[in-house]
Amino acid sequence: MSGLYTHSGHGLVADLQRSATSCGAAQTPFLCHFSPALLPFSPPLATASGAVMQSLAQRSLHTGRTLMNTITAAAQRPRHHAMEIATLVAHILLGGLGIALALGALVLFLASPAHAAGDTTVAMPAAAAGQGTLLLRAADGSTHAVPVLDTEVDIRVSGPLARARVVQTFRNPGEAWQEGIYVFPLPDNAAVDRMRLRIGERIVEGEIREREEARATFEQARERGQRAALVEQERPNLFTTSVANIPPGAEVKVEIEYQQTLDYQIIDGSGRYSLRFPMVVGPRYIPGDALTGEDRGRTRGTDQVADAGRISPPVLHPSAGLINPVRLRVELDAGVPVAALDSPYHAIRSSAPTPSRRVVELAAGATPANRDFVLTWTLAAGQAPRVALFVERGEKLDHALLMLVPPQLPAGERPLPRDVVFIIDTSGSMEGTSIVQAREALALALRRLGPQDRFNVIEFNSITSALYDGVRDATPERIEQATRWVRSLQARGGTEMAPALSAALDRGEDPARVRQVIFLTDGAVGNEEALFRLIEERLGDARLFTVGIGSAPNSHFMRKAAAAGRGTFTYIGNVDEVQARMSELFARLETPLLKGIEIRWPEGTEADQWPRKLPDLYAGEPLVVAVALKKADGEVQVSGWGREVRWQSAVDLRQANTGSGLGALWARQRIDALMDSLRAGAAEDEVRQEVIAVALAHRLTSRYTSLVAVDRTPVRPADSALQGGAMPTNLPHGWEHEAVFGQLPMGATDARLNLLLGTLALLACALLWALQRRRPQAAAAL
Known part of the structure; x- marks a missing residue:
């Protein structure tokens, strides 16, 4: 919180x-x-x-x-x-x-x-309810109307790739000219490469520019009375759309397009894809002392999170109802027959034109933007692909995406003993269904410990406390004691993650044991970079596995923390999923680790591969690499080591499927790697120039680049004032408003x-x- x-x-x-x-x-x-x-x-x-x-x-x-x-x-x-x-x-x-x-x-x-931060009273007067007018109350007690928003999402899936178009419609039901500023999430690996401003039948194509230049262009258009739109990246999974000069009674559409790769695993011999579309930004815990000044009339930044105001939109109190409806459609082409299709959190209707294709829509037509949409599909038995290779050929460079799933390696006769430290988030944002899910998941994890294992449990909110002062043998008596302790935990206070992570990772190395840290949280924090740095500094020989809890976890933090901790990310959005998801996680943790993964590209080929340092793998998990090549031709050799077993495979680039948008995916991974280098001490000026060069070449939003579109014709009269500003969002499904915002501050x-x-x-x-x-x-x- x-x-x-x-x-x-x-x-x-x-x-x-x-x-x-x-x-x-x-x-x-x-x-x-x-x-x-x-x-x-x-x-x-x-x-x-x-x-x-x-x-x-x-x-x-x-x-x-x-x-x-x-x-x-x-x-x-x-x-x-x-x-x-x-x-x-x-x-x-x-x-x-x-x-x-x-x-x-x-x-x-x-x-x-x-x-x-961001919690602003929003009222809907009875006289205006028929028009759906939302009134935002300012700090001085005055109120003003804000635009009404609805969203349409169209996603096309081809194998492991997805191309999405998000259309945000800003409607002005009032009598004054309005501006709308909307903070919204996208998938954490989305490469946003296109934006259009649609005014009636007229379309204005967005241009990619350096961030400061794009904002200056937008602000100039706003002052001149021109309709304009600006899309800025606040975090890799968090964006802001600003729309200026919406006429009374009119609407303006902003279209955003992005490319992404999908999560893929082999579970019990069957391949399973997962598509997740986030719909709401959960309120985030902002540590530190407030800075002077305001950020566009929203919450002040702090000395630890300078842009706190930009990631903290107003939150509508649940008593006022739900807003921001979303309509969603998915056209799925798996490439092989689909055995099962599931949407765990939203009712859907689907059709099957062919065994490998599905068309999916929300059963209700629209849903409030208050929880993430997840769609999973399992491939028919024996149809799980272990290799997926796509190539996009260009004039100067070819881009390729390689997804390869290593085979199940033989397990050792006896698994190595483990030291397992569980961290559970008990902050205010976890109140409600989230803390129930976390307690159930942790109780299940405790029961999976073996007699050769040792463990400890750490809880954190505003303070950190541990069950024991160190790891203890996983005896039946201690597991029962820990289970009772876990079931008594309650959600309250702030989200001070750093002390808990420090306590869990600050342990000596023991080559005879495997050190694993299991971190259960919704990730509702704003100081992600500081936490990533802490994990990298203290990890040692441990592995960090994150378990995302709740209806709208911060997937950027969860996935990046797991990557920094050389582990994996698991998402649990419903209590009914705890058994299956935690069982899958522990099945992976108990399988041999694949280390020393190497890729050898065809001899004489210049390859710019990302990520350059390949992660360790668990059985059933894919290796996904994006690469830029002078020419995609020849054979790629991939190898690695399991438990005293060498694994290797070969892939022919000439047999690749044709893909589109792969250059954007490669560029997104390269930008992520460049941004990560800042934590290792790279000079920001140098990183900034490299990021800008890559982002401008591929039309991508980044920390340093934004998309801007301006309708050149002025429409707002000079004597007409411009109202509006930050637009409210819903509280995520299952969150408790009083527990998150409280009756008194529960912050840093x-x-x-x-x-x-x-x-x-x-x-x-x-x-x-x-x-x-x-x-x-x-x-x-x-």
Whole structure:
């Protein structure tokens, strides 16, 4: 859950602490500088709450005076009354605790909700409900309408490749000219290479430019009253579409196209493909101290996540209903007969023109954008391809995509003993169905441990705690103890991942044992790069396996963390999938590891291969490589080592299938590798220039390049104001709004601790005032 809040509870705590300090210095009652204006309430409520707190304060002062008088009198009695003095001291402590709890409870009761980054109140008035008008409430209390959005998705699948077209329609139901800024997710390996602005029958093709130049072009068009669109990449799986000058009662369409490769595995001898289309951005935890300034009127960045405002769109409260409908269609050509088709999270209707083809649509026609769409298909028995080779021939370079699945290697007689550390995310964003899935998955994983294994369990939210202080033997008694502990875990607080990862990875190497870290989380964080760096620095000889939990996990973080940890990524979106997915994961973990993978391209061929450093593999998982060649001709040799068994295979480039968009996939992998080099200390200026060169050549969005389209004809009159801005998104399915955003901040700093300290400061201020009032009386008595 997020560590930044638009309605700052931190400010309230700071004001309380300053008030206590000021009052102590002035030797006046502790409400001397405490004004109802400090509370984020409506004026009548603030006035009433101020009166209540003043009354409570007066009572606490009276109690303090009484206790001080009593203890002074008791101190003057004979020493045999020492027990009475001790009793009075205990009463003082209990009284102080009672006052602190009362003050804290009053503040908790009266404080308005402190929302996480991007959580902005959105209302739909009854008078406007028929038009579907959404009103966004600004920090100053004013409201303005925002455009209404719906999305159409058309995906064409050919073997392991998918080409998608996403059409975002921005409608202006109001009477003012509007601007829309929409933050949305795409697959983490999507190569976005085309954007068009459609205005009625007119189409404006988007141009790829350096990011600063593209934004300057867009802002200039916006000021001139021209319709314009801008698509920017915030993360590899997170994008922003900005649309300027939408006329009253009109609509503007933005079309985005991308290419991607699909996940593929061989499970029990059958090939299974998986297509995932993310629909919603989950609120992300933003650690660090807030920076000065605002980012386009949204949440401030921090010293750890400078662009926090750009990845934190407003979130609609579930009580207001669901928005942003999505219509989706998939045309599937598997190349071989399809045995089974499944959509685990959405009802679908499908047709089968041929045994190898399927046409899939949502059964309801449209669905709210509040959870990821997943489509899986299993190939007919005996039809699982172990080699897929595609080539796209060009004028100067050929591009190829090689997907090769190694065979099942013979397992050793006895598996190597393992040290397994489980990390479970118990932050506020996991509240609801996510924590249930995580607990069930972890309980199942514990039962899969063997007697030769050792284990530990670490949970984290705002703090990190472990079941044991180190790995312990997986005895039946300890597994039962750990299972009970796991089932008692509750979701709360922030998402401080770094201490948990450090604790799990900070272990000595033992060549006689296999070290595995299983990380169950929704990945709802904004400081991904810092976490990737930590994993690479501390990994040692361990392997990190990520398990994505919930309806909208941060797949970029999950997949990249697994890659940095030389492991794999598994996604569980439903409690019903826990058994199957965790069993598949552990079956892979228990199979021999393929190391030392090498590819030898035809002799004399210049090959620019990505990734250059090939990962270790588990049986049933494919090796996927994108390459640029002078000429795709000859034989490719692939080899690797299992448990004392050498595996090798050969592929003839001349027998490849024809593919399209492979250059974009190669360029996307190269850009990812270049960006990863920053964590290894590469100079950013050099990386930036290389990324820009590749992205411009292949028309790709990246951190440094964006797509912009401008309709040259001005349409908005100069005297007409432009309204709108950041558009709201739904809360992901299964998430609990109060657990994510809370009633008080639960971010990078522990606001409840601050509140307690502030309250105790108020109490101390009151007692000090009472003590100082008592001193003159005591002096007079002497």
